[in-house]
Amino acid sequence: MKIIVCAKQVPDTTEVRLDPKTNTLIRDGVPSIINPDDKAGIEAALQLKEKVPGSTVTVICMGPLQADVALREALAMGCDDAILITDRAFGGSDTWATSSIIASALKKMDFDLIITGRQAIDGDTAQVGPQIAEHLGIPQVTYAEKIDLEDDKLVVWRQFEDCCHIIEVAMPCLVTSLSELAEPRFMSVGGIVDAYNSKEVKIWSYEDVKDTLDEANMGLKGSPTKVSKSFTKEAKGEGILLKDLTDDEAVAAIMTKLQEKHII
Amino acid sequence: MVGFNLTKEQLLQKQLFRDFAEMEIRPIASQMDEEEKFSQELLDKLKKYGMMGIPYDRKYGGAGSDVLTYALCIEELSKVDGSTGVTVSVHTSLCCSCINDFANEAQKEKYLRPLVNGSKVGCFGLTEPGAGTDASGQQTTARLEGDYYILNGQKVFTTNSGFADVFVVFALTDRSKGTRGISAFIVERDTPGLEVSKDIPRMGIRAASNAEVALVDVKVPKENLIGSEGMGYKIAMTALAGGRIGIGAQAVGIAQGAINEAVKYVKERKQFGRRISQFQNTQFKLAKLQTKVDAARIMVWRAAVAKDNHENYAPLAAMCKYFASEVANDVTRDCVQLLGGYGYSREYPVERMHRDAKITEIYEGTTEAMKMIISGAMKVN
Amino acid sequence: MSRDIYVIVELRDGILSKVGLELVGKARELADNLGQDVVAILLGLGIKGKARILIEHGADKVIVVDDPMLSEYVTEPFTKAVCTILTEKQPEIVLFGATSIGRDLAPRVSARIHTGLTADCTKLEIDDDSKLLLMTRPAFGGNIMATIICQDFRPQMATVRPGVMVALENDTSRKGEIEELDIKFNESDMNVKIREVIKSTKKAVDITEAKYIVSGGRGVGEPGKFNMLKDLAGELGAEVAASRVCVDSGWIDKECQVGQTGKTVRPDLYMACGISGAIQHVAGMEGSELIIAINKNEAAPIFNLADLGIVGDINKIIPKLTEALKKSKTLS
Numbered sequence: 001m002k003i004i005v006c007a008k009q010v011p012d013t014t015e016v017r018l019d020p021k022t023n024t025l026i027r028d029g030v031p032s033i034i035n036p037d038d039k040a041g042i043e044a045a046l047q048l049k050e051k052v053p054g055s056t057v058t059v060i061c062m063g064p065l066q067a068d069v070a071l072r073e074a075l076a077m078g079c080d081d082a083i084l085i086t087d088r089a090f091g092g093s094d095t096w097a098t099s100s101i102i103a104s105a106l107k108k109m110d111f112d113l114i115i116t117g118r119q120a121i122d123g124d125t126a127q128v129g130p131q132i133a134e135h136l137g138i139p140q141v142t143y144a145e146k147i148d149l150e151d152d153k154l155v156v157w158r159q160f161e162d163c164c165h166i167i168e169v170a171m172p173c174l175v176t177s178l179s180e181l182a183e184p185r186f187m188s189v190g191g192i193v194d195a196y197n198s199k200e201v202k203i204w205s206y207e208d209v210k211d212t213l214d215e216a217n218m219g220l221k222g223s224p225t226k227v228s229k230s231f232t233k234e235a236k237g238e239g240i241l242l243k244d245l246t247d248d249e250a251v252a253a254i255m256t257k258l259q260e261k262h263i264i
Numbered sequence: 265m266v267g268f269n270l271t272k273e274q275l276l277q278k279q280l281f282r283d284f285a286e287m288e289i290r291p292i293a294s295q296m297d298e299e300e301k302f303s304q305e306l307l308d309k310l311k312k313y314g315m316m317g318i319p320y321d322r323k324y325g326g327a328g329s330d331v332l333t334y335a336l337c338i339e340e341l342s343k344v345d346g347s348t349g350v351t352v353s354v355h356t357s358l359c360c361s362c363i364n365d366f367a368n369e370a371q372k373e374k375y376l377r378p379l380v381n382g383s384k385v386g387c388f389g390l391t392e393p394g395a396g397t398d399a400s401g402q403q404t405t406a407r408l409e410g411d412y413y414i415l416n417g418q419k420v421f422t423t424n425s426g427f428a429d430v431f432v433v434f435a436l437t438d439r440s441k442g443t444r445g446i447s448a449f450i451v452e453r454d455t456p457g458l459e460v461s462k463d464i465p466r467m468g469i470r471a472a473s474n475a476e477v478a479l480v481d482v483k484v485p486k487e488n489l490i491g492s493e494g495m496g497y498k499i500a501m502t503a504l505a506g507g508r509i510g511i512g513a514q515a516v517g518i519a520q521g522a523i524n525e526a527v528k529y530v531k532e533r534k535q536f537g538r539r540i541s542q543f544q545n546t547q548f549k550l551a552k553l554q555t556k557v558d559a560a561r562i563m564v565w566r567a568a569v570a571k572d573n574h575e576n577y578a579p580l581a582a583m584c585k586y587f588a589s590e591v592a593n594d595v596t597r598d599c600v601q602l603l604g605g606y607g608y609s610r611e612y613p614v615e616r617m618h619r620d621a622k623i624t625e626i627y628e629g630t631t632e633a634m635k636m637i638i639s640g641a642m643k644v645n
Numbered sequence: 646m647s648r649d650i651y652v653i654v655e656l657r658d659g660i661l662s663k664v665g666l667e668l669v670g671k672a673r674e675l676a677d678n679l680g681q682d683v684v685a686i687l688l689g690l691g692i693k694g695k696a697r698i699l700i701e702h703g704a705d706k707v708i709v710v711d712d713p714m715l716s717e718y719v720t721e722p723f724t725k726a727v728c729t730i731l732t733e734k735q736p737e738i739v740l741f742g743a744t745s746i747g748r749d750l751a752p753r754v755s756a757r758i759h760t761g762l763t764a765d766c767t768k769l770e771i772d773d774d775s776k777l778l779l780m781t782r783p784a785f786g787g788n789i790m791a792t793i794i795c796q797d798f799r800p801q802m803a804t805v806r807p808g809v810m811v812a813l814e815n816d817t818s819r820k821g822e823i824e825e826l827d828i829k830f831n832e833s834d835m836n837v838k839i840r841e842v843i844k845s846t847k848k849a850v851d852i853t854e855a856k857y858i859v860s861g862g863r864g865v866g867e868p869g870k871f872n873m874l875k876d877l878a879g880e881l882g883a884e885v886a887a888s889r890v891c892v893d894s895g896w897i898d899k900e901c902q903v904g905q906t907g908k909t910v911r912p913d914l915y916m917a918c919g920i921s922g923a924i925q926h927v928a929g930m931e932g933s934e935l936i937i938a939i940n941k942n943e944a945a946p947i948f949n950l951a952d953l954g955i956v957g958d959i960n961k962i963i964p965k966l967t968e969a970l971k972k973s974k975t976l977s
Contacts, residue, residue: 011785013786130749163842165839226793233790245957248965250957
């Protein structure tokens with residue numbers, strides 16, 4: 001079985017803090033990690049590989065050269081091949097352009113199953129996976145909380161808010177993984193040695209995909225959506241302490257706060 | 265090491281060790297210490313991810329990495345739990361190295377392979393009730409009878425012996441020859457006559473297994489003699505030299521872990537109307553502690569790199585253990601002080617780190633023994 | 646020339662989704678600004694009768710596709726239906742709920758018809774000068790807000806976070822048009838097979854993964870009172886946690902303990918009920934996004950940390966809060 005996992009290197013946004021003085025994000029020292037949903041996808045792929053002898057897992061990442069370390073990590077977990085698709089010309093890509101670029105690379109590869117993480121913790125769009133599936137013209141099953149192989153069909157437990165569909169889909173297909181799909185294994189010491197010594201990260205640029213990628217679909221120019229402005233949320237101010245309230249006033253104050261924060 | 269920087273590969277290894285320690289060890293460290301029991305589940309995971317054979321050759325099933333990476337591992341594990349650090353260190357630097365450096369191919373296939381590929385755990389039986397710093401005072405005997413050596417004697421403070429599968433045991437084959445009469449043997453756990461006691465109750469590293477091993481007419485096949493008769497003392501001293509790099513790394517880890525806890529605490533704790541991190545006394549104290557730990561770490565790295573480069577690393581290893589162990593004791597004591605009453609309470613981990621630090625000045629050669637080695641290398645004596 | 650604001654309205658178990666009505670309400674506001682119409686798209690089986698409700702909530706027109714292929718949500722048939730409509734009608738703006746359906750459907754649609762899509766918007770406005778849709782949404786794990794525009798492609802598409810926009814009061818006097826549309830489906834459009842639909846049962850959640858936590862301390866007083874917190878947690882979709890004192894007293898399981906010797910949690914909401922806020926407890930929850938604390942003692946250290954602190958009696962406030970939450974959920 002040929003499995004390809006699309007992974008993204010992201011800053012660990014749970015570690016990002018707001019500088020209260022300048023109201024900007026402190027990005028220094030924030031570690032870069034493999035996006036958690038993607039890492040679960042890598043683990044699921046490795047488990048399928050163990051189940052079906054002769055299978056291969058290739059991990060592909062679109063990003064800057066620094067993303068090499070994320071791919072090494074995937075190799076150290078047990079992936080067989082890694083491709084980093086990187087080019088200045090890809091800079092500023094929105095999800096349409098990103099998915100077009102990744103799809104153009106995938107079109108040059110053989111695959112039975114493509115796994116992408118459901119959502120990246122920096123962009124938070126959850127759009128690239130389904131868009132890749134559309135560009136490739138293959139079925140998609142998103143929000144996978146469990147997958148299994150039965151004969152030559154993939155069975156996916158597809159999560160909805162209030163229920164779960166058990167879906168049977170023929171391959172080739174694309175699945176987007178939730179972080180609960182699989183508990184990612186650690187790298188192994190020997191795996192890291194191999195990742196840097198006997199395995200390699202292939203670097204692809206626009207040159208390598210120009211026959212499958214329309215250059216009108218890449219980079220800032222190829223992106224239908226653009227960021228008009230971005231701003232940090234207000235820094236958390238001092239907390240407020242309310243005393244001498246009636247119980248109803250207290251409840252109202254809490255309800256207001258919960259509504260303000262979109263919790264209810 | 266390139267300059268003073270770790271390579272990308274070493275940095276990724278460090279990330280593995282750190283993530284593993286945070287996720288797998290932190291949640292159970294305190295409990296293991298309270299129950300004085302090393303988690304077998306944790307041991308299995310250490311084996312599974314290749315941490316029990318880091319610097320050993322792929323040829324024998326080891327991870328094929330280097331001594332510096334091994335030191336990084338011991339430091340990261342020890343930041344969270346000193347007992348885990350010593351468990352891996354004794355297995356790797358004391359037991360496996362004897363076989364790796366001195367055994368024949370058949371012995372390596374039979375014993376080194378499972379030890380370094382994560383199948384089996386090893387320990388090192390040198391210290392006896394009457395032979396500590398004076399290791400030459402071995403009383404355990406090994407008498408050749410036909411195809412077997414018969415071993416009789418007692419080992420004490422044998423780390424990992426509570427669950428080890430493979431024991432490297434030192435015994436006298438010729439009392440008349442002094443240190444040249446000591447030999448090294450590979451003994452399997454289930455050999456009749458080998459009895460491991462309950463763990464010896466200790467001040468620190470309580471989760472680590474550390475027991476007495478009694479040998480009563482233990483029949484060891486003569487193929488299990490490592491090297492030749494009389495090589496035992498050299499084998500033991502060589503192993504210990506490498507082990508000191510591990511203990512240096514353990515001490516650095518314990519110290520750094522304590523500083524990390526203290527920094528976190530002082531930023532939260534308020535007294536006299538402000539965070540105690542804002543008092544210069546706190547800031548200056550922590551600055552001093554971190555400087556010492558940084559110095560100790562670089563000494564450990566230097567010794568590790570020297571060993572990787574096959575240089576004369578033994579004096580460097582002795583220096584790094586001597587310095588790092590003293591630093592660990594100073595640092596952990598000061599960190600308990602910074603946390604005050606809470607630091608003394610078992611709710612916070614620094615008191616455990618302080619208890620764990622003490623042994624680093626004692627085992628694998630006391631600080632006094634290290635000074636003997638260092639002054640010897642200086643050609644003073 | 647593209648025009649009109651389209652809203653894809655979901656149904657779950659035959660009931661119109663709340664977010665669908667919210668989006669029709671928002672679309673009404675945007676359409677009024679642009680002088681255009683609101684068109685709701687309703688896809689499903691046996692759903693014709695629901696169209697009227699959408700008109701009452703602000704739609705000028707409802708396009709209904711009623712077909713067995715749409716009885717359960719499957720990507721391809723829904724994508725085909727929506728794309729057929731959008732290609733024919735050429736809307737200016739299309740809105741989807743950012744639900745597990747919307748976030749599966751919208752990207753597929755946007756890729757098929759080659760237009761821009763913005764995810765999980767919490768604010769939508771029309772720019773005064775350019776008349777473009779300004780789509781504002783959180784990114785970077787919620788640490789940043791970004792305003793996105795789609796200048797050169799139509800329709801401008803967005804998935805919108807449920808619970809943020811406001812549905813209009815239903816007005817039975819509103820008039821509108823209902824169009825029934827047939828989509829030519831092929832068998833091959835059903836390219837996956839739904840073997841089974843399993844209704845969710847509540848799974849045991851590790852408190853470290855919980856989005857919202859309701860936590861109790863010494864002030865809870867007795868084990869039975871934890872039920873009060875459980876009820877509140879139920880209404881909020883939260884997990885219940887506790888300080889060490891409650892665990893040591895046997896009132897609640899150790900798995901729920903937050904603090905130095907318990908677990909460290911960083912939920913979006915941490916409600917500290919009757920918790921004093923000693924340093925060992927604070928160590929386990931200070932990273933929470935929103936901290937609301939209720940305690941009888943106004944000098945309790947927890948108030949130094951709380952975003953909203955209420956000096957009061959949890960025995961009175963919590964049950965009333967639970968009631969208020971229950972009430973707010975029922976929609977007219």
